[in-house]
Amino acid sequence: MYSNLWLIPFFPLVGSIINGLFGKKIKNEKVIGGIATIAIFLSFLVSCQNFFRLLGDTEKVHQQILGSWMSIGILNVEWGFLLDPLSALMIMVVTGVGSLIHLYSIGYMHGETGFYRFFSYLNLFCFSMLMLVLGNNALVMFIGWEGVGLCSYLLIGYYFEKKSAGDAAKKAFVVNRIGDFGFLCGLFTLFWALGSKGVWTLNFVEISENAHLLQSGGLLVTVVTLCFFLGATGKSAQIPLYTWLPDAMEGPTPVSALIHAATMVTAGIYMIARMNILFAMSPTTMMVIAFVGAATALFAASIGFAQNDIKRVLAYSTVSQLGFMFMAMGVGAFTAGIFHLMTHAFFKACLFLGSGSVIHGMHHAYHHAHLHDDPQDMRNMGGLRKFMPITWITYLLSCLAIAGMPFFAGFFSKDEILWWTFASTRGSYLVWIIGTIAACMTAFYMFRSLYMTFHGEQRTDVRAKDHIPESPWVITLPLIILAGLATIAGFIGIPHAIDVAHVGNGIASFLDPVFGQAQQLHNIGIPEDLAHNVGLEIGLMCMSVVIGLIGIGGAYYMYMKKQELPAKFTGAFPGLHKAVFNKWYIDELYDFLFVNPCKKIGTFLWKGFDVCVVDGVVNGIGWVVKGLASGLRYTQSGFLHNYAMIMVVGVVVIVGYYIFG
Amino acid sequence: MISVYHYMILSAILFAIGSFGVLTRKNMIVIFMCIELMLNSVNLTFIALSRHLGNMDGQIFVFFVMTVAAAEAAVGLALIIAFYRNKESIEVDDFRLLKW
């Protein structure tokens, strides 16, 4: 019945191979881009078919086994796919957003050298991501896991002639491998732990069925899940392994949208959701996840304050939003986390693509005027909404969504997360408070970027300012679709409290077969008394809306008023200059009291903590390894006598140990 | 009475002398002779044990060890000569191109 699952990763793989092998000969950009886009669009169609079939099906878990991969005595690993509500939702997001971004890339990458290379990698990425999502056992998932890392590495380093791009690529790969190490450790430990109970398996369904063999809350399951969580922090850019993501913005913007916002970085969330039953067994791990997520959300948001590069703002915002998803996972709100993953994919992809559209326009203008200003610096922008109305509208809608304004997608998902952090049996008020503050900050810096880019006075160099075009339809169409989704997608997950029309929380009931069991077994959920406390839930909801509004208002005040008022006043009433100056003075005071400390902390965290401490630790490990390497290297002296001596010492030590030891 | 243990001890001493020589001598020919000494001490052990156990396997083994030692001698000398032709030296410390 679900026998065409294999087609879903198959199409992008074929596309990738065609473009990789023949792209150089095809040359025609339309054909290359078309092949790639059609490939992913076909798998989107297949995904749709399977998704809707699954919606109407009573049996919610399906596996398709293509054949045996490895059979090693104790276990048989298959090339197999697993379709359940979780993976169905994920493939929809991956192929859907993926198709749009492929389309967008045709316009965005126009004229780049290595156009075919880009699309080949992009398709390969989609293939890997789909393998990751669809794999029915941990090893197939691991193929995807490594594959997306590899493609991300290739795509970050796409502009390899730029040294920073190469470095960023290397950093991404190395940091990801630290995470992969955690993943593999978790995998091996789990494999052994279940095996020692007589079940040698890596199949997710079987793992879920046999998880009860492990002691709930025991040390073993905590170690296993913590290892997996380390893997997740690497892929999903959480403290302490998040540093690669902002650097990854060296890649082309569509890549940032697809890989570093919508899909790959959510792999960690997906993996935790996939193994939710194990994570549910370890409250310790859940708590760690919740706090790491909360800390990351707050921390990354504060760094977002101090960034002027539009893509870096979005990068830190992504880290922060991923923190929200981890918070959700940590408090047992698996559904809410996945829900947020989905809505985030829409609005963040839209934001990235919007920023790409802006960069594209700015680049065009600078190119026209033969200038070499930074097209990504928001200080060179402002007032762009006149030139790029579609981009502006879509960006605005997505900002509203991410800020959690009512009835936009982000509102439902973020509120659901915050509600769970507040009310869940695994929740914690501290996490809730941090989450709320982070939400406020998110609204602030997102609108800051909106205002700095699209509103206010245009700060672009005069020679270039009138040459900023709106982007072509291949770029704006994906923006419009994504903005539309960012606006309405939330309605599939209407919370119980405001469900006046009684349509029900669609996503929760859809995902229930995946998460319900774990939540029931380990008593995760909203306690009865709170679940029916509609007033409390609505109250909290209103509060978070108000907090979002405060953030937006703050941004408006600081980045609209401050920018415009001085110019107006000095222009119209030269005599009142002093007053303007006073006004300025008040603003300055305000800056001094509120904004600057925030900025300072942000800058400090960015420069001080991020660059010095985190990079320092990473580099430090590198130095230690290198030092050790060059030290050990000198044992290889080249003298025959030394070699013979070491052999003899080895013999004597071993024999001596066994005979006298 | 000289027992198998005496032979064993003698061969162990010879083996030790041989390996000590390998570790300390500079001249490649001498090192090679030391290795031969080690092999011959093994031969002595085999013969002694074979006699002691009343079992011929050890002696057969000695035949093979001797043949192999001869083959090694031929190859080793050839290698040493090749090196000598290039470097005019048979000191082990004179080859140290490959290191680190």
Added chain:
Amino acid sequence: MLENYLPVLVLIGIAVAFAVGSVVMSGLIGMKKPSAVKLAPYECGMPLVGSARERFSVKFYIIAMLFILFDIEAVFLYPWAVMFKRLGMFGFVEMGVFIAILLVGFIYVWKKGALEWE
């Protein structure tokens, strides 16, 4: 029984002591006036031709190596020869194979010119 031989032993002891003693004594108390001629090895009074530490042609090494190789194979012939009658035809054929393999090596060496002096 054995004590009958005691005088012999004593005689041997005295002889050894005398021999060693006279060599040591002459070394200790004799006059030493070394000269080049005196220190030269005694070669029937012939003057020296040159240093004995001469470089040999590499040919010697090759011949020596070949000698070792073919010589050592003879070690297998001895046990075979001892058992030749009992092994009969089978043993003969086996040794024939062995010799044939050696022959391959020999032909190789010969054709390579390793046996020619010049």
Added chain:
Amino acid sequence: MENLAQIAMESVNFQAIMPSLVLCCFGMVLLLVSVFLERGRTAPICWLSIIGLVVTGIISINGWNDPQAGFAGGVVLDNFATFFNLTCLIAAGLTILMSDSYLHREGYPVAEYYPLILFTTAGAMWMASGTDLMTIFLGLEVLSVSLYVLAGFFRGQLRSNEAGLKYFFLGAFSTGFMLYGVALLYGVTGTTKVAGIAEAIRLMPDASSNPMIIAGAILLSIGFLFKIGAAPFHMWTPDVYQGAPTPITAFMSAGPKAAAFAAFMRVTYISLDSLQVDMSAMFWVLAVLTMTIGNFVAIAQKDVKRMLAFSSISHAGYALVGMVAWNEVGFSGILFYMLVYTFMNIGAFAVLVLIGKQGEDNLTLDGMAGLGYKRPFLGVAMAIFLFSLMGLPPTAGFTGKFFIFAGALKAGYVWLAILGVLNSAVSLYYYLRVMVYMYFRDPVEDFSWVKMEMATIVSILIAIAGVLYLGVLPGPVMELAKLSIF
């Protein structure tokens, strides 16, 4: 009087040594043919030796599932031996394919090269099928003596001389230790047969505290540990690998290593089974030491050939993990891993063979800069081999490592598996650096000297096919590996 010949004749079973016998005959005939050819004509010998390998391979495959023992229990041709025979034959075949143009480029078109490889392979096959320490020793020596010559094959090159001499001296030295171990075991058990030793040790009440047995077992192991390049007996590896002709380095790192593992496994698994606890503990330490040293020192290397030498040390460490596990999964994992390693490592060296200039001084990291753009095929091939060496799915390196580590996990060695994974994470650093140079550095040179030699390309393609096949569909071969355990 007749029965002596009778006994001797009955114990002869040519079936049991058929593959190596054929290979030796080919070797000898080729040796004779080579002297009658004019100097510098090596191509006929090259192709004849490939034919020899193929014929031997067919004979080996025919012997599958038809175990033959012979020569008074000194030799057995079981599935285990056949699997290793085929691994060695593949290694030799790939090596010979890449050799001919290489020898001409480097100025040593000497035909004896090919018979020597055949003799080495025959020695390796004896090791794999030896069930008497005597035959194993003979195989080891045939293999070693030929390899000494091959390592020092470029006799006018100091580097090659040095490689040959170092290999020779240290190899002979380790042989001495190994023989001493054999002698001690012989003294205690009165036999040199693998099964006989096992029997005798089993009957001994306190075998694991008998110093002669322990010393004998350890000294015997040292011969094998030396050949597989396990720390602390690995010191020769980098120098010899760097100095030897590149195809020989490739061969040495695969075929003889596999053979050494074969004999080592047979001896430890059968003869020393009663000492499992002690031996496993020793292998545990050595495995960790070996992979760590190999990986860490590789990081500091600039010369790619030398770096691959250290990487080969670390891979020996991974394979040793299978010995630690001491169960069918671990052992069949080694079989599988050796085959995988043959493909990926020889493939990587084949790429180096192609991109080297005469004298091979350009095989440094800097020399690789921009290879991926100037020579896309070689770049992709190298990338595939490096991914496999890193152990990334879906290449064979991943399935192989997984197989072995699964064995360790089955035996309960979680820490060992984790240390292994940690080590492969470290190894990533230096493999990746080659990739970075190939793809993220501007080309310094134009690689115009690279001639796409057909035979070498074929060997690279075979290796790629092997790496991908064993990575994506390793099932059948894994099944064979499982069937090959004695």
